[in-house]
Amino acid sequence: MTRPFQLSDPVRARQLADAITILAPPTPVKIVHVCGTHEMAITQHGLRRFLPKTVEILEGPGCPVCVTPTADIDAAVQIAEAGAIVCTFGDMTRVPGTRLTLEQARSKGCDIRVVLSAAEAASLAIETDREVLFFAVGFETTTPMTAAVLLDDPPANLSVLVCHKKIPEAMAVLLNLPGTNINGYMAPGHVSTILGLAPYARQLDLFKIPIVIGGFEPLDILYAIALILRQLRDGKGFVENAFPRAVADEGNVAAQILIETVFESAEVGWRGIGTIPDSGYRLRKEFAQFDARGRFEIHGETGSETIPGCRCADVLTARATPADCPLFGTRCTPLSPVGPCMVGTEGACSIWFRYGGRELP
Amino acid sequence: MTEYDDRISPLHGAGGEMMGKLLAEHVLPHFAASQVGRIDLSAMDDGATLELPVSGELVMTTDSHVVKPVFFPGGDIGKLAAAGTLNDLAVMGARPLALSLAVIIEEDFLMADIDRIIQSFAETLAGSDTPLICGDTKVMGRGEIDGIAINTAGIGIADPAIGDAGAQPGDVIMVTGTIGDHGMALMASREEFHLDTELVSDVDSIWPMIRSILPLGGIHAMKDPTRGGLAAALNEMSSKSQTTLELDQSKIPVRDDVQGLSDMLGISPLEVANEGKAVLVVDPAIADAILETLRQHPLGKNAAIIGHVGTEYPGRVVMTTDVGGRRFLDMPLGDPVPRIC
Numbered sequence: 001m002t003r004p005f006q007l008s009d010p011v012r013a014r015q016l017a018d019a020i021t022i023l024a025p026p027t028p029v030k031i032v033h034v035c036g037t038h039e040m041a042i043t044q045h046g047l048r049r050f051l052p053k054t055v056e057i058l059e060g061p062g063c064p065v066c067v068t069p070t071a072d073i074d075a076a077v078q079i080a081e082a083g084a085i086v087c088t089f090g091d092m093t094r095v096p097g098t099r100l101t102l103e104q105a106r107s108k109g110c111d112i113r114v115v116l117s118a119a120e121a122a123s124l125a126i127e128t129d130r131e132v133l134f135f136a137v138g139f140e141t142t143t144p145m146t147a148a149v150l151l152d153d154p155p156a157n158l159s160v161l162v163c164h165k166k167i168p169e170a171m172a173v174l175l176n177l178p179g180t181n182i183n184g185y186m187a188p189g190h191v192s193t194i195l196g197l198a199p200y201a202r203q204l205d206l207f208k209i210p211i212v213i214g215g216f217e218p219l220d221i222l223y224a225i226a227l228i229l230r231q232l233r234d235g236k237g238f239v240e241n242a243f244p245r246a247v248a249d250e251g252n253v254a255a256q257i258l259i260e261t262v263f264e265s266a267e268v269g270w271r272g273i274g275t276i277p278d279s280g281y282r283l284r285k286e287f288a289q290f291d292a293r294g295r296f297e298i299h300g301e302t303g304s305e306t307i308p309g310c311r312c313a314d315v316l317t318a319r320a321t322p323a324d325c326p327l328f329g330t331r332c333t334p335l336s337p338v339g340p341c342m343v344g345t346e347g348a349c350s351i352w353f354r355y356g357g358r359e360l361p
Numbered sequence: 362m363t364e365y366d367d368r369i370s371p372l373h374g375a376g377g378e379m380m381g382k383l384l385a386e387h388v389l390p391h392f393a394a395s396q397v398g399r400i401d402l403s404a405m406d407d408g409a410t411l412e413l414p415v416s417g418e419l420v421m422t423t424d425s426h427v428v429k430p431v432f433f434p435g436g437d438i439g440k441l442a443a444a445g446t447l448n449d450l451a452v453m454g455a456r457p458l459a460l461s462l463a464v465i466i467e468e469d470f471l472m473a474d475i476d477r478i479i480q481s482f483a484e485t486l487a488g489s490d491t492p493l494i495c496g497d498t499k500v501m502g503r504g505e506i507d508g509i510a511i512n513t514a515g516i517g518i519a520d521p522a523i524g525d526a527g528a529q530p531g532d533v534i535m536v537t538g539t540i541g542d543h544g545m546a547l548m549a550s551r552e553e554f555h556l557d558t559e560l561v562s563d564v565d566s567i568w569p570m571i572r573s574i575l576p577l578g579g580i581h582a583m584k585d586p587t588r589g590g591l592a593a594a595l596n597e598m599s600s601k602s603q604t605t606l607e608l609d610q611s612k613i614p615v616r617d618d619v620q621g622l623s624d625m626l627g628i629s630p631l632e633v634a635n636e637g638k639a640v641l642v643v644d645p646a647i648a649d650a651i652l653e654t655l656r657q658h659p660l661g662k663n664a665a666i667i668g669h670v671g672t673e674y675p676g677r678v679v680m681t682t683d684v685g686g687r688r689f690l691d692m693p694l695g696d697p698v699p700r701i702c
Binding site for chain 2 (some may be wrong): 008009010013014037040043044045046047048050051218219306334335345353354355
C-alpha cells in the first residue's frame, strides 16, 4: 500500500539502516522514546529489524493512560458514583483503580461516556442539566484542547479533573532513576509541535545526552535514530530536530499561550515513577470553579499501585521490555489485562501483544 | 389511513391483517417467483421447498446483521444482509440456491426505510440470480431493539465445497480487491469524527465474480474477510492449516483515502471489515489464470497476489512491512478504537 510522501520507501530505509550500522558503537546503546505512537510505528512496521543487535529502542512513560496513577482513577470513579456524567478517552475506562475501573463503575449504573475531545464533553454539558466531568488525561498534545474549552465560556455544569502531564520533566526524572541506563532520547514529534525545542533543553541540557525529535513515518524514525547515534559518536548531547516539516523550533506559540493562560505547573503522580515536581498541571485560580477536585470532595485515600508479578513500573521506566514480564501474553493480555501497559492501546505491552512483539529474525 | 401508516407498529408483527398488508405491499412485490422448488415465497406457506440437486453437496449458512448507521455510505443493512449470506456461500464455492429473510423491527421504524432496505436486499439477490423463498417478521417495542436486525439463511450447492483450512506450503495468497473499505467507510461516517470523506463501503455480492473462477479449479481455501478484516481471515486460515501465511504488505491493495484515514485514527485497514471481498489460497500453477479471470470482473479489477504459504511459523501470519521490516500479523482483539493522540 502507498504511504504519504514515500516515507516508507524500502530502499531509503535500507540506506538509513546502513548508516545506523556504521554510526553504532560496538558497546550496547539504549535509546528511549516516550510515545505510544512511536512504539506503534516501530512495532507495526517492524523497524527493530533495521537496528544492529547493540542498539535497543524502548518505550518509556509514553502512554498517557498507563502513567495515570490509581488515585486519579479513584477520583473519577468517586465523581461518577456521585452522579456526574464522566467523559474520558476510550481506554481510560479500562484502567484499574483501587476498587473499580470506570467500565466497572458503568456496569454498576454510573454514566461513563467515551469522547474524543474536551469539546465533546462541553457540548454534552450544554445539552444536559446534570454535572459533566471531563477526565483530562494526556500530554502536551491534548492539554491545549482542554485549555481552549475552558477559555470558550464553558457551561457551569462542566468540570475538569486535570491529569495532564509534561513529557520533558518525566524524561529528566527517568535519567536519575537507578538502572535506566539511557544513552539517548527520541522525543515525540506531536508533543514537540506544541512545545518546540526549549523545554527539552531546559530539562535535559545538564545530562548531556542526545535528544532528537522524531516524526512517525518509518523513515522519520530511522533518521532520528541515526542522528542520536551520530551525536553519541561525536560525544555530543543536545536537542536536535529530525522532524522539521512539522516541528518549529519555537513550537506552537498560540497553544503554549492557551496552556499558560489556563494552567499552572504542579507536582503530579506518575504510575510507575512516583510524584515528580512541576511535571503536570493544575487549573489557575481564575478557573477554579471548573476544578473537579474542588467541586467534588475527593477523598484522596488510594490503594497500592503495585500489582503482584506485573512489571509495568519497569516497562514505564524503560527498565524492562514487555517480553521481560512473566505475565506478558500469558496471564496478561489485552482482553484480560493485569497492568496498565496492557490496558492502554498506546501501552508498550498492548502494542507488542497486538503487533507481534519483539522483532522477527 | 391513520397517522401511523408511515411507521412500523406492533400490529405489523402480530400475524393479522396489518402484517399481511405489510408483506403484500412492502415485501413480496420486490421478489420474483422462485424456480427452485414447488412451494415458494408467494405460497406464503409454513415453509418452502427446494428440489434436491443431482450431484454436489448442499451448503447452508446463516448470519445475523446489525449495523450502525442502518444506511451507510455505499449501502444499507438490506444489501449487507443479502451480500453477507451470498458471500458466505460464494467463498464455500457454492452457487446460491435460495435465501431466507427474518426481520426484527423496532416499533415506530419508518415504513419508507423498510421499503429502501427490502428493495436493496431484493436487488442484491437479483444480481446473483437467487430467490428469496421464506421469511419472517417480528416487531419489538420501543427501546427493546435498536432499529432493525436482520437474519438470513442461505442454501447453496457446491461441487465440491471449498473450506478455509486447505492452505498448503507453496500456495499463493490473493485478495479480490482493495482492503478495509467497508470498515473505514463506517468509521468515517460516525458523526463524532466530523469527517467529510467520499469513502464508500464495498458491500456487494461477490458470487458473480467467484462463479467465473470456480471452473479453473486449484482453489485450496477461501474466506470472506468480514469482521476482524483480512488479519482475522488469514489467521484462521493459517491456524486451521498449521501453515505460515507470508504476506508482502506492499502488495496488499489499499485505497489512498482508506490508508489516510487509517493513519489518522491509528486503526489498521487490515483489521476492519470488508463486505465485498474474498481472500484465496490457490495452487501456484493456476494462480495467474485465477488472477486474470478475477481482474476481468468489475469487482475484481484490483485483485492482487499478496503473499505465499510457508512453514516457518506454523499457525501464524507473518508480514514483510512496506518499509522492509517483518512482524507477526496476529488475530485482532475486538472492535478497534481510535487512539488519543
